[in-house]
Amino acid sequence: xxxLPEVEVSxxxxxxxxxxxxLLGAVVRTPxxxxxxxxxxxxxxxxxxxxxIGRRGKYLLLDCESRAGGxxxxxxxxxxxxxxxxxxxxxxxxxxxxxxxxAQTVLRLRDPRRFxxxxxxxxxxxxxxxxxxxxxxxxxxxxxxxxxxxxxxRRRHGPIKPLLMDSRLVVGIGNIYAAxxxxxxxxxPLRRAxxxxxxxxxxxxxxxxxxxxxxxxxxxxxxxxxxxxxxxTGCFQLSCAVYDRGGEPCPSCGKPVRVTRQAxxxxxxxxxxxx
DNA sequence: CGTTACCCCTGGAGGC
DNA sequence: TGCCTCCAGGGGTAAC
Numbered sequence: 001x002x003x004l005p006e007v008e009v010s011x012x013x014x015x016x017x018x019x020x021x022x023l024l025g026a027v028v029r030t031p032x033x034x035x036x037x038x039x040x041x042x043x044x045x046x047x048x049x050x051x052x053i054g055r056r057g058k059y060l061l062l063d064c065e066s067r068a069g070g071x072x073x074x075x076x077x078x079x080x081x082x083x084x085x086x087x088x089x090x091x092x093x094x095x096x097x098x099x100x101x102x103a104q105t106v107l108r109l110r111d112p113r114r115f116x117x118x119x120x121x122x123x124x125x126x127x128x129x130x131x132x133x134x135x136x137x138x139x140x141x142x143x144x145x146x147x148x149x150x151x152x153x154r155r156r157h158g159p160i161k162p163l164l165m166d167s168r169l170v171v172g173i174g175n176i177y178a179a180x181x182x183x184x185x186x187x188x189p190l191r192r193a194x195x196x197x198x199x200x201x202x203x204x205x206x207x208x209x210x211x212x213x214x215x216x217x218x219x220x221x222x223x224x225x226x227x228x229x230x231x232x233t234g235c236f237q238l239s240c241a242v243y244d245r246g247g248e249p250c251p252s253c254g255k256p257v258r259v260t261r262q263a264x265x266x267x268x269x270x271x272x273x274x275x
Numbered sequence: 276c277g278t279t280a281c282c283c284c285t286g287g288a289g290g291c
Numbered sequence: 292t293g294c295c296t297c298c299a300g301g302g303g304t305a306a307c
Contacts, residue, residue, distance in 0.1 A: 003300060034283070034302080058301075079301050080285075095285080113284045115301060131303090158278055166278095167302070174300050243300090263279060266298085 002077040004139070004172025005212055007058050009219030010083055014107070015053050017085055021102045022049045023064065030097035033111060034078060037098065038120045044071075045100070054126075057135050057171030061126055071122025073100075074129055078115030084108050136169040139208050144170065146202025153193040153201075160196060161189030162263040164208075173208065177215070179243045179268050181208040188274040189267045190260070214238060242268040 002010070025046045028037050038044075048070045054061040062073035077083070085105050092099070092108070098118055100107040109118065121129045137144050149170075156163055163169060164178045173181070182189050185207035187200060196204070218238050241251050246259035250270035260267050 006300080076301080078284095079299070111284095112286065113299090113301095115283065117302095156277075162278080165301090176300055264281085265301095 002058060002081065003174035003177050003215075004058060005177070005215035005219055007055055007060060007077065007172075008216050010077075011053050011055050011060055014083065014085070017105060018050050018102065018107065019052060020049065021104070022047065024101040024103060026101060027099040028097070029092065030114070033097065033114045034076070034117045035119065037118050041073075041098075041118075041120055044120065045073075050102075056127070056132050057138070057167055058174075059132060063126075066122065066126070071120055072126040072129075074117070074119040074121055074126065074131060075109070076117040076131075078111060078113060078117065080113040081109065081111035081116035084110070134168055135171050136167060137171070139170050139172055139205075139212060144205060144209070146198060146200075146205040149201040149205050150196075150198045153196070156193035158193060159190050159262060160187060160193045160204075161267055162265075163193050165263075165265070172212070175265050176240065176243045177208070177211055180240055181211045183242045183269060183274060184211055186274055188271075189262065189269050191275070242270060244268065 023045045025043070026041045028039075028042055031037060045064060048064040050062055050064055051066070052063040054063065058076060060073075060075040060077075062075065064070040064073060066072050084107075086108050088101070088104075088106055090106065090108075093110070095112040096108055096110050097114070098109040100109075109116070117131070119129070119131065126132065137148065152169060153160075153163065161178050161182060164173050164181070165175065179189065181204065185200070185204040187196060187204055215238055242257050245257045246268055247256050249255065250257055250273055253270065253272050255270060255272045257268055258271050260269075
């Protein structure tokens with residue numbers, strides 16, 4: 001489920017409940033997700049205070065007293081991961097792989113497909129972690145604009161949509177928000193990246209920003225539900241204009257939304273509104 | 276160097 | 292009812 005907005009909403013929802021709280025330990029029920037889960041976690045975390053929760057792309061970064069001999073939990077939700085806060089001693093269900101135990105509550109990671117990741121980093125700035133070091137620009141950062149996109153795509157012959165989803169270029173944009181942003185900008189997902197004008201990249205950068213911010217705002221309204229229910233919806237998304245609407249009328253012109261496949265992923269777009 | 280293919284894994288939907 | 296195939300919001304890595 002999670003693209004950047006869902007991860008950001010999770011981050012904002014967890015902060016008031018967890019920051020400043022001290023970890024009692026961790027329970028790891030599954031030896032590996034995408035990677036091995038460090039065995040050290042079960043003992044290493046005990047006594048550390050969670051100082052802050054950051055985000056880099058779709059990674060959540062839990063600062064566990066990193067400046068005082070602790071380290072960082074680096075968490076990725078993959079395709080099917082979700083986080084929830086449950087009372088202590090709540091029985092774990094299928095696919096509940098990891099618990100981070102606090103005095104008052106338990107942060108529980110569920111991930112049926114196990115494409116997620118939980119890593120531990122200490123001894124150097126978390127940005128230098130191998131999973132983070134090669135990541136691209138944050139799409140909500142001030143530096144991300146049409147001029148940046150234009151400059152970054154000069155030698156890119158491939159279609160724009162898979163490029164938007166390439167985290168080495170720009171982070172956080174997954175299959176849904178790539179489709180929705182391109183629709184909003186009126187740009188075809190099939191268009192070669194180096195054949196999009198500077199002016200249209202300005203429109204696209206603004207569309208990406210607006211789409212992500214709207215999704216975050218929409219998710220924000222359900223943060224309370226997410227945090228307190230243990231059957232969290234995990235479904236923060238706004239209704240989509242084109243994503244998953246193949247064959248349905250384009251909300252703008254009525255022509256059927258077209259579906260194709262790019263780099264192994266489904267792509268939805270309006271062939272009339274998007275050029 | 277840029278781009279694509281494959282793989283990791285489970286579960287739900289739909290065809291037969 | 293069961294069994295099969297295909298699809299799914301990600302991304303690291305190998306190969307072209």
